[in-house]
Amino acid sequence: GEDVEQSLFLSVREGDSSVINCTYTDSSSTYLYWYKQEPGAGLQLLTYIFSNMDMKQDQRLTVLLNKKDKHLSLRIADTQTGDSAIYFCAPGGNKLTFGTGTQLKVEL
Amino acid sequence: NAGVMQNPRHLVRRRGQEARLRCSPMKGHSHVYWYRQLPEEGLKFMVYLQKENIIDESGMPKERFSAEFPKEGPSILRIQQVVRGDSAAYFCASSLGHPVGNEQFFGPGTRLTVL
Numbered sequence: 001g002e003d004v005e006q007s008l009f010l011s012v013r014e015g016d017s018s019v020i021n022c023t024y025t026d027s028s029s030t031y032l033y034w035y036k037q038e039p040g041a042g043l044q045l046l047t048y049i050f051s052n053m054d055m056k057q058d059q060r061l062t063v064l065l066n067k068k069d070k071h072l073s074l075r076i077a078d079t080q081t082g083d084s085a086i087y088f089c090a091p092g093g094n095k096l097t098f099g100t101g102t103q104l105k106v107e108l
Numbered sequence: 109n110a111g112v113m114q115n116p117r118h119l120v121r122r123r124g125q126e127a128r129l130r131c132s133p134m135k136g137h138s139h140v141y142w143y144r145q146l147p148e149e150g151l152k153f154m155v156y157l158q159k160e161n162i163i164d165e166s167g168m169p170k171e172r173f174s175a176e177f178p179k180e181g182p183s184i185l186r187i188q189q190v191v192r193g194d195s196a197a198y199f200c201a202s203s204l205g206h207p208v209g210n211e212q213f214f215g216p217g218t219r220l221t222v223l
Contacts, residue, residue: 041217042112042199043214045211045212045214088150095153095156095166097153098150098151100150101150
């Protein structure tokens with residue numbers, strides 16, 4: 001089955017850029033999603049990229065996809081304290097596979 | 109447009125009891141997915157349903173767990189004879205379905221505690 005790996009923690013200063021990385025194993029994934037989960041809450045869909053794209057920009061968010069290396073990244077520009085949360089990448093079609101997520105901590 | 113709704117938000121059961129978790133998809137969505145999140149872990153896929161059909165149940169435990177999505181009403185995830193290991197957050201998601209819209213929108217989850 002699909003495996004998804006992410007770093008567990010990332011700490012950045014407010015105003016800096018954050019880059020959250022993800023590697024996956026199943027190259028047949030049609031869509032690759034990024035979700036945000038705040039403590040005690042459900043998952044909020046942030047953005048996604050089709051597997052035939054290399055990059056997608058959505059306001060402060062930039063998604064980069066390297067299909068050859070099966071590597072996905074999410075860049076958050078001008079990171080704010082409200083961005084503190086756990087971020088999950090989730091490749092898949094109908095069945096999404098989640099890693100353990102990256103906990104982003106934004107420091108003042 | 110209301111999002112995905114789940115109830116109850118918190119559920120406490122004693123070992124051996126039954127747990128029923130409900131999910132109402134977003135308006136217009138006919139595809140429902142259930143995921144389970146154990147403490148400190150990511151979400152694990154359980155089952156994918158369309159109205160009156162189970163499409164993929166490859167993530168469902170073989171015993172005690174069942175899911176349905178009837179023609180009318182919410183989707184139900186049912187866990188019989190709960191055990192402590194069933195304690196987790198259970199999330200439901202819905203989508204329009206491929207190829208119109210494959211994005212899955214998640215509900216707030218039901219946190220099940222088994223005593």
